[in-house]
Amino acid sequence: MTITAAPQAPPERGIRYFAAQQTPWSWVTLGIGILALVVLFAGTVAILNAYGWTQVCPPDAPQGTCAPTDPLTEGLLSPELGALAWAVIGIGAVAGLLALLRARIVPNKQAKEAAIAGAVIGIQAAVLAGVLLWFRSAGVELFARNFLNIRLLGDFFPRFVNGAKNTLILSFLGGGLGMILGLFLALFSMSKRPVVRAPARIYINFFRGTPLIWQLSFAGLGVVTAMKLDFFSGIDGPYRVAVAVLALNLAAYSAEVYRAGIQSLERGQMEAARSLGLSYLQAMRFVVVPQAIRRVIPPLTNEFVILIKDTSLVVVLGLAFSQKELLGVGREIYSSTFNATAWLGSAAGYLIITLPMIRLVTYLERKLRSGLTSVVG
Amino acid sequence: MSEAIVRLESINKWFGKLHVLRNVNLEIFPREVLVLIGPSGSGKSTLLRTINMLEEPTEGRVFFEGQELTDIHTNLNAARTRMGMVFQSFNLFPHRTVTGNITLALEKVLGLKGEEAQQRALEQLKHVGLADKAGAWPSQLSGGQQQRVAIARALAMHPVVMLFDEVTSALDPELVNEVLLVMQRLAAEGMTMVVVTHEMGFAREVGTRLIFMDQGVILEEGPPREVFANPRQERTKSFLSQIL
Ligand SMILES: Nc1ncnc2c1ncn2[C@@H]1O[C@H](COP(=O)(O)OP(=O)(O)OP(=O)(O)O)[C@@H](O)[C@H]1O
Ligand SMILES: [Mg+2]
Numbered sequence: 001m002t003i004t005a006a007p008q009a010p011p012e013r014g015i016r017y018f019a020a021q022q023t024p025w026s027w028v029t030l031g032i033g034i035l036a037l038v039v040l041f042a043g044t045v046a047i048l049n050a051y052g053w054t055q056v057c058p059p060d061a062p063q064g065t066c067a068p069t070d071p072l073t074e075g076l077l078s079p080e081l082g083a084l085a086w087a088v089i090g091i092g093a094v095a096g097l098l099a100l101l102r103a104r105i106v107p108n109k110q111a112k113e114a115a116i117a118g119a120v121i122g123i124q125a126a127v128l129a130g131v132l133l134w135f136r137s138a139g140v141e142l143f144a145r146n147f148l149n150i151r152l153l154g155d156f157f158p159r160f161v162n163g164a165k166n167t168l169i170l171s172f173l174g175g176g177l178g179m180i181l182g183l184f185l186a187l188f189s190m191s192k193r194p195v196v197r198a199p200a201r202i203y204i205n206f207f208r209g210t211p212l213i214w215q216l217s218f219a220g221l222g223v224v225t226a227m228k229l230d231f232f233s234g235i236d237g238p239y240r241v242a243v244a245v246l247a248l249n250l251a252a253y254s255a256e257v258y259r260a261g262i263q264s265l266e267r268g269q270m271e272a273a274r275s276l277g278l279s280y281l282q283a284m285r286f287v288v289v290p291q292a293i294r295r296v297i298p299p300l301t302n303e304f305v306i307l308i309k310d311t312s313l314v315v316v317l318g319l320a321f322s323q324k325e326l327l328g329v330g331r332e333i334y335s336s337t338f339n340a341t342a343w344l345g346s347a348a349g350y351l352i353i354t355l356p357m358i359r360l361v362t363y364l365e366r367k368l369r370s371g372l373t374s375v376v377g
Numbered sequence: 378m379s380e381a382i383v384r385l386e387s388i389n390k391w392f393g394k395l396h397v398l399r400n401v402n403l404e405i406f407p408r409e410v411l412v413l414i415g416p417s418g419s420g421k422s423t424l425l426r427t428i429n430m431l432e433e434p435t436e437g438r439v440f441f442e443g444q445e446l447t448d449i450h451t452n453l454n455a456a457r458t459r460m461g462m463v464f465q466s467f468n469l470f471p472h473r474t475v476t477g478n479i480t481l482a483l484e485k486v487l488g489l490k491g492e493e494a495q496q497r498a499l500e501q502l503k504h505v506g507l508a509d510k511a512g513a514w515p516s517q518l519s520g521g522q523q524q525r526v527a528i529a530r531a532l533a534m535h536p537v538v539m540l541f542d543e544v545t546s547a548l549d550p551e552l553v554n555e556v557l558l559v560m561q562r563l564a565a566e567g568m569t570m571v572v573v574t575h576e577m578g579f580a581r582e583v584g585t586r587l588i589f590m591d592q593g594v595i596l597e598e599g600p601p602r603e604v605f606a607n608p609r610q611e612r613t614k615s616f617l618s619q620i621l
Contacts, residue, residue: 272468277458
């Protein structure tokens with residue numbers, strides 16, 4: 001007799017296998033849970049739509065009798081929405097109960113997972129519906145008027161676009177300059193000569209140890225007001241100060257990232273290069289830095305995302321109207337309309353910019369973990 | 378006997394308080410294959426790395442081709458182009474192809490033109506039997522192949538002496554021979570070599586002089602066969618009996 005073990009394909013464990021393992025009960029539980037969530041979202045949108053989101057008030061309407069958000073308030077307080085919320089709580093509770101009652105007698109792991117998923121989704125929907133009911137019982141009208149005036153976002157849309165443009169300019173100019181400066185700082189901070197190392201360390205610790213908002217304020221006051229440098233004065237002055245300070249600040253943070261990347265390389269790389277007759281600077285330039293750059297791309301992108309949000313601190317510099325970035329725009333619209341919906345516009349702008357960057361960091365980290373060559377080759 | 382290529386004079390080296398090399402004197406002559414053996418931590422690597430000044434001796438002087446490397450006016454980079462070194466962990470540059478590993482120093486240090494450097498790289502790859510891997514990335518090669526590329530990289534500089542630091546220790550047993558064969562042929566071609574190794578077969582067959590080190594001191598020295606047959610020192614005897 002011969003013992004053979006020919007290689008076989010792994011058993012199929014995809015969505016089809018998952019479906020085949022279900023029992024009627026697990027299907028029903030999963031279905032009811034999803035139903036609760038769908039009913040909640042679709043129903044709420046449908047009801048609010050029916051009542052309308054905003055209205056245009058006649059210019060001669062007496063003070064306090066008409067608000068743009070009145071239809072929305074009416075929709076939120078409508079009996080239909082209340083009934084919907086209670087219905088969702090009921091459906092969600094059914095999903096939870098079903099899972100609880102049948103949990104012990106499901107035949108396999110896939111069916112159990114489906115039932116649990118159904119119960120969890122159903123309970124999430126029920127909790128959200130509860131929050132909605134609680135919200136209806138509070139001061140809906142005032143809240144809608146101050147925070148949910150969507151018309152306002154539409155009216156000021158071009159301003160927000162301009163703010164996003166300025167946020168991007170500040171981030172990319174400050175970030176680009178800072179990352180270049182940071183590389184040199186990192187190299188200096190690793191010198192074996194204390195006289196080279198010490199100034200770099202002092203610089204890095206100073207900029208990492210003081211708040212960015214202090215750095216911006218101090219530079220704005222000190223440079224623009226006291227020193228009268230032409231480049232940093234005049235109408236574009238505060239904008240240039242902003243770019244310069246953001247760059248100086250990011251340089252300190254990126255220097256630490258570079259240093260960690262360079263020190264993570266094996267000592268042998270530098271030694272191999274030196275043993276071939278390359279000078280220290282040549283070895284850094286052709287061997288160490290190119291490899292370190294690849295390793296620091298994810299953490300550096302991370303610093304960049306932080307910088308994008310930190311550009312909001314330049315509001316302390318008092319930028320000119322067309323130079324305001326996202327937060328500045330929101331703040332200004334708020335102070336001219338006394339409506340806080342503008343803040344939501346700023347937040348939406350930041351998310352539109354940062355979410356793709358955050359995805360990029362995750363993607364790069366995964367790609368880099370699969371080995372150096374996949375990035376090189 | 379002709380003039381020594383390398384001369385170490387009263388070398389002392391401390392790492393912190395640890396006295397790693399203790400008044401070592403050594404001369405290396407053309408066409409010699411000098412084999413360094415000794416227990417772990419005895420200072421073999423440190424001694425080897427002192428020759429091309431990867432380790433700077435705390436005291437003493439290092440001469441290479443009559444030039445004092447320990448003199449601060451000496452251009453170390455220029456001297457190092459004439460000494461090849463191969464490491465236990467290969468230390469290929471992972472971001473460059475096999476050819477790119479070899480051409481880097483040819484172009485940036487020796488100033489060869491691209492075409493010329495490529496030519497020389499290919500020549501050396503043929504020499505170690507890896508011409509077909511010219512475009513590969515280091516990570517695509519086996520350990521033995523990586524180490525042969527590292528040897529080719531050093532040889533491409535046309536050095537007058539080659540330094541090998543336990544170059545087969547990190548290899549799987551079946552890959553050791555392909556590297557040793559390359560080294561053996563290099564020795565047969567008359568290359569001056571300093572070899573730190575635990576391969577006693579290689580030491581006996583290829584070595585022209587054997588040095589046994591212990592605790593930073595050269596304890597015994599002579600033709601490999603003689604030392605293996607009758608070690609004079611007790612310590613050499615017990616070391617050899619453990620390893621053979
Ligand atoms: N950079 C360093 N800093 C501090 N101590 C060191 C350093 N390099 C080596 N040593 C110490 O010096 C001693 C001699 O080291 P060396 O590497 O020369 O030994 P070796 O004979 O090559 O040993 P092995 O066979 O293990 O390679 C050891 O005790 C080691 O721990
Ligand atoms: Mg060693």
